Amino acid sequence: MPTQLLTVNAITKGFVANQPPIVKNISFSVYTGEIFALLGPSGCGKTTTLRLIAGFEKADTGTISMAARALDDSNIHVPPESRGIGFVFQDYALFPHKNVLENVAFGLRKVSKKKRQERAFEVLEMVGLTNLHSRLPHHLSGGEQQRVALARAIIARPKLLLLDEPFSSLDPGLRQSTREEVRSLLKAEGISAVLVTHAQEEALSFAERLGVMKEGTLEQIGTPERVYRHPQTAYVADFLGQTNFIHAHIKDGIAETPFGRVKVEGADSGNALLSIRPECLQMITPDSQGNTKSGRVVGQAFKGHDFTYQVEVDGQQYFIQTDYRCPFQIGDTVLLKAESAVAVTPDPA
C-alpha cells in the first residue's frame, strides 16, 4: 500500500484583492516515489500551485502537509529551505559564472566543503555529467544544462522534487530523450515528483497520475490512461487529445448515433454529450454488413505511422485514426463504426 507523501488540501490563492483567486480550492495527494503531473493551459494556475507547495507563496486558505508535517496552514508557513523540497525551474536558473560542479554543490549547504564536493560528484555521475564538471553553463547544451539543474535540485536528497516545465526550452528530439532520462533517474532513486506542464503528451508519458487543471480548479485526477480514455468532462476530453463530440440519446447504456448503436460509459439513459476518440472509430466499406448511414471521406492526413481521416456524415465531420494500411481515399463512401463512447459533462455555455 503506497504511503501518502504530499497532501494538498483545499488550497486557494489570490494575488489581487476583489479579483477571483488564481488557485481555487485545489486538493490532491502525491504518494511516496510517485511522479504526479499538473497539466493545463497557460495561465490556469499550475506554477502558482507549485510555488505554494515549495513555500514561495502562502495559501490564503487550505493546508499543505508532507509526510504528516504541516507546511502551510492558517498558523504555519514553513520557509522553502526547511521543507525538504527540490525545485527545477523552467529556465534552469544556473549561475553563469559558476562551473557545473559549483552550481550543483550550491544545492547542498550546512556540510563541509569536502562532503559537498563528494556528493556533487555523486549526483553528477547519476545525471551522466562527471566529465563536464569544470564547464561553465553557457558551454553546455540545453539538455546538459537541464541535467545540471536536476543534479542541483536532488543533491540534498529532497523528499519531493518540483519540476516547472523543465523540458519546454529543449528542441523536440532532445526534449523526449531528456525527459526519458530524467524519468528513469527519478524512478531509480525513488524520488517523488510533481511536474507542471501544458503539454498533454508530456504529462501522459511522464506521470503515473495527473491532475488536469482549468482556470484554477482541478477538473479530473487519475492515471494517464484513465484520464485519456475515460474523461469526465468535455474540457478534459478535448485537452488530452483530439476527440469527436456527439449529442446522443442513451437507453440502457446504449446510444443511438449517426453510425449506429454504441455502448456508452458514464451514463445509462437520457440525452448526453459523448466523446469518441478518433482511434475508437473505424471506417468500413459500405458493402460490409451494417445498417448505419454512410459518410464521405473529406480529408486525409498522413502521420507516418498512421492516418487521420475526416469523414462527413449528415453534414457533421468526424476524425478517424487508422493504421498506415488504410486504403480509403478522399471522396470514398464509407461507413463508420464506433467501439465505445464516453458520456462527458459539457462545458458551461
Ligand SMILES: Nc1ncnc2c1ncn2[C@@H]1O[C@H](COP(=O)(O)OP(=O)(O)OP(=O)(O)O)[C@@H](O)[C@H]1O
Ligand atoms: N505574483 C503574482 N501577482 C499577480 N498575479 C500573478 C502572480 N503570479 C501569477 N499571477 C497570475 O496568475 C495567473 C496564473 O499564473 P500561473 O503562472 O500560475 O499559471 P500557469 O498555469 O503556470 O501558466 P504558464 O504555463 O503560462 O506558466 C496568471 O494570470 C498570472 O498572471
